[in-house]
Amino acid sequence: MMFNTLGLPAPLVQAVRAAGWTDPTTIQGKAIPVILQGNDLIGNAPSGSGKTGAFLLPGFARLLDGPQKLRALVLTPTREHAAQVETHARDFARFTELRVGMVHTAAPIANQEKMFRDQGVDVLVATVDRLLELHERKALDFEDVEILVLDEADRMVDMGQATDIRKLLKLLPETRQTLLFSATMPAELNRLAKEALIEPVRVDLTSPQPSAGITHAIYQVPKHLKIQLLDRLLSRSGEVRSTIVFTRQREGADRLARQLERLKYAVATLHERKSQTERERAMEDLKRGRLQIVVTTDLAARGLELAGVAHVVNFDVPPTPEDYVHRIGRAGRPDAQGDAFTLMAPEEQRHLAAIERFVGRAIPRVMLPDFDYQLKPSQL
Numbered sequence: 001m002m003f004n005t006l007g008l009p010a011p012l013v014q015a016v017r018a019a020g021w022t023d024p025t026t027i028q029g030k031a032i033p034v035i036l037q038g039n040d041l042i043g044n045a046p047s048g049s050g051k052t053g054a055f056l057l058p059g060f061a062r063l064l065d066g067p068q069k070l071r072a073l074v075l076t077p078t079r080e081h082a083a084q085v086e087t088h089a090r091d092f093a094r095f096t097e098l099r100v101g102m103v104h105t106a107a108p109i110a111n112q113e114k115m116f117r118d119q120g121v122d123v124l125v126a127t128v129d130r131l132l133e134l135h136e137r138k139a140l141d142f143e144d145v146e147i148l149v150l151d152e153a154d155r156m157v158d159m160g161q162a163t164d165i166r167k168l169l170k171l172l173p174e175t176r177q178t179l180l181f182s183a184t185m186p187a188e189l190n191r192l193a194k195e196a197l198i199e200p201v202r203v204d205l206t207s208p209q210p211s212a213g214i215t216h217a218i219y220q221v222p223k224h225l226k227i228q229l230l231d232r233l234l235s236r237s238g239e240v241r242s243t244i245v246f247t248r249q250r251e252g253a254d255r256l257a258r259q260l261e262r263l264k265y266a267v268a269t270l271h272e273r274k275s276q277t278e279r280e281r282a283m284e285d286l287k288r289g290r291l292q293i294v295v296t297t298d299l300a301a302r303g304l305e306l307a308g309v310a311h312v313v314n315f316d317v318p319p320t321p322e323d324y325v326h327r328i329g330r331a332g333r334p335d336a337q338g339d340a341f342t343l344m345a346p347e348e349q350r351h352l353a354a355i356e357r358f359v360g361r362a363i364p365r366v367m368l369p370d371f372d373y374q375l376k377p378s379q380l
């Protein structure tokens, strides 16, 4: 399939070509025609699947040739993600008259008010807190909004933004088109979706395949041997790099990081108490190779961009299937290979059944040859 057969207007096909994209990804091929027809849509797709293009391109197509007013809102969970979406939006708007803007709480509100006063914006990428603040200050109104996108909606709900989103929904025209993208659909998000969307078309890429191009494996191992097995798994590929290790509890993350440090790995922990900037810096160090391993909990990894991380290790079996898909679905790239290893002690087996039901297939069990699974705690 090619971009020009999807029904996109010439300036957008030109922008896509300028970005170096040749073929649409699966989510783009499925979602673009549905959105062009004006339908509401729920797209279940993780980062890395190309979902940003899947909503921006047809969204822009529907806005071309219209009046210059605030006509599309793209909500993202974090400022970091907003910046990524905005970059794509600017690229796609290159050969059009559309004006793209971004607002979040990390930049001064006065500058943002000035942007609306002096230039105007057609497509606004925003975090919901600042968007509502600007509305309260009468810097903008939502009367002409035709399209609302909720991007990474599960992360928004996870970060406690559902109340603000509901507030916003009340302020938007009911005639708008609403597009919701999310890697997972927890119950609270399903409720929100029912309130926000009308007869949505569903495009689901997460199940049964949580993320294509990623090899999944379960290593069954007694709890007291997990660190030894992890060391062997890491060192067996020769060069250890770009690895993120998830543990359930913060204390567990600290302990594990200390043990890995003793084994001479360049490792850092992401702490719930560390600032967003510090956590982003650690991820950057990981991607650039200054760190080999980052140890984190689900909570600390919230709001961080994991795309581009090559190896995900679950040191514990994630407590819910959504956590599993979330951790793994956010790593990797559409064109890259990654792997996702889960270390499972016998007592954790019960969580796995739910995960396999959710992803719709069995995850292979793997044994590491030459590893002594019989070692007793006293022999370590």
Ligand code: AMP
Pocket: 020, 021, 022, 023, 024, 025, 028, 046, 047, 048, 049, 050, 051, 052, 053, 334
């Ligand atoms: P996303 O899931 O939207 O965050 O996209 C993940 C990455 O894939 C981004 O770096 C995009 O630039 C890239 N990408 C998205 N769609 C395509 C495409 N059709 N062809 C090539 N790269 C793409």
